């Protein structure tokens with residue numbers, strides 16, 4: 001080998017060039033990284049599955065924030081990577097870290113506390129939760145992690161909306177932390193509403209505003225809405241809102257305040273309503289025979305002894321109706337076999353008939369008591385063998401249970417005095433009208449001042465609507481038409497379905513659970529609204545798949561909800577006690593993940609609750 005300087009030099013060049021070639025050629029900025037907001041970091045011993053730290057140059061910190069949706073393009077195959085593309089969401093940060101020095105380095109701390117300025121260059125850091133790996137157009141659960149030093153891009157508005165899956169025909173509000181992303185639900189699909197909704201939050205959190213705004217949109221989408229309004233708060237929804245802040249918020253969205261068209265307010269016969277003409281107002285009363293005797297017993301809160309006697313009287317009523325030729329008449333026998341007493345009452349049995357039977361029993365047990373007989377046909381047939389014998393059978397050998405009969409009769413009278421049943425003028429709820437597309441029916445119970453009545457009305461409504469909707473749904477399917485969706489909204493749901501009550505009223509709950517199950521198939525969505533979710537039993541929370549959580553500051557309630565609602569990250573839960581009016585955490589099956597949402601203002605008028 002020659003040994004002059006010239007050759008040595010060219011040798012060195014050659015070696016270096018070879019070395020460069022071996023290492024991938026001349027350095028060029030990676031085109032894959034162009035436009036990247038940040039780069040992924042190496043993992044640390046405390047790194048967690050599904051969470052990736054991303055570093056940002058100082059100038060890019062402003063481009064990424066909480067909830068930003070990002071795409072991470074793991075290094076390409078040519079660069080020794082796997083070329084996988086991931087989608088993720090920023091769940092913490094942006095944090096600021098100094099360059100080349102620890103944030104808690106003594107020199108930084110002592111200069112800062114002594115008021116001196118020592119500001120090293122710094123960079124940003126965010127924590128990204130992986131939503132999945134992009135595979136063709138679908139997002140799959142990730143099996144791997146993005147490699148270190150992979151570029152991270154913040155997605156634009158449209159892409160972000162697609163990843164969050166906020167599309168739908170009913171808008172809830174704006175996603176907080178994103179630039180004008182409208183969070184919607186597909187109210188025309190079975191994935192959300194018929195799987196039932198809970199709207200929870202303290203008084204003043206924004207529940208009624210959310211509910212009334214939804215009803216307006218439901219109507220536009222051809223949904224039939226039935227609202228149980230315990231305070232009469234919604235009875236002026238046909239007028240535009242007068243609230244200054246609502247008007248301001250609406251005008252920002254380019255929406256004019258407006259009332260909801262063609263609402264109809266129903267109220268119990270003989271009670272007041274907060275609605276005023278020209279709003280359509282209609283009275284109603286109930287048929288005792290629509291109420292399952294088990295549900296009736298639940299609602300009356302019968303003791304075991306009273307329960308046994310209630311059913312004795314109920315059975316006697318059936319036989320007396322038959323013996324007196326009232327029901328069933330010829331050709332009606334078949335109906336009886338098809339009846340399910342857990343769901344409905346026995347045709348023609350009235351509360352007054354049970355009271356008459358109870359009165360006659362009591363008269364036999366303690367002679368001298370003068371029963372009030374309410375039904376003319378019972379007055380006339382009191383001495384008739386058929387009736388008299390039946391009363392004897394009811395009593396059997398027991399003549400010592402006067403107090404139980406008295407107590408039962410007292411409860412039946414209490415119910416009778418509510419005047420909800422057995423009116424001379426029958427004003428049945430027109431169930432078929434309630435399930436027509438675009439109808440909004442409000443049941444104003446503000447003057448009932450009795451949870452007993454409210455619960456009976458609700459039980460009756462649920463049952464009646466279920467019956468007509470099942471028929472209507474099946475008919476629509478047969479005719480290959482799209483069935484009309486039905487949504488039933490129950491305000492103050494804790495009063496109807498409270499824990500204490502459900503322990504005692506298992507039949508009533510069973511009925512609700514059955515409607516919830518069947519509603520999924522037959523398009524009935526239940527929406528429970530309450531400021532006291534702590535009173536809702538786990539069984540009820542278990543029926544609900546979508547939640548709108550307005551402000552809740554009770555820590556025990558929050559921790560209970562955590563157990564019932566999956567997928568909400570800790571940082572969102574922490575926000576729940578401090579949400580502003582109208583803000584809510586929304587979790588529904590259609591969204592990729594729960595979101596913090598500034599709920600829409602309402603265009604219509606709500607009344608004050610006193």
Ligand SMILES: Nc1ncnc2c1ncn2[C@@H]1O[C@H](COP(=O)(O)OP(=O)(O)O)[C@@H](O)[C@H]1O
Pocket residue numbers: 201202203204205206207208209210245249550581582583598599600601602
């Ligand atoms: N989406 C919203 N945007 C702005 N403000 C709201 C919103 N919802 C409610 N608010 C404000 O909060 C107040 C109480 O709301 P409301 O719906 O009556 O709460 P709740 O029914 O939970 O008691 C409203 O009068 C309104 O001023």
Ligand SMILES: [Mg+2]
Pocket residue numbers: 207208209
């Ligand atoms: Mg309210």
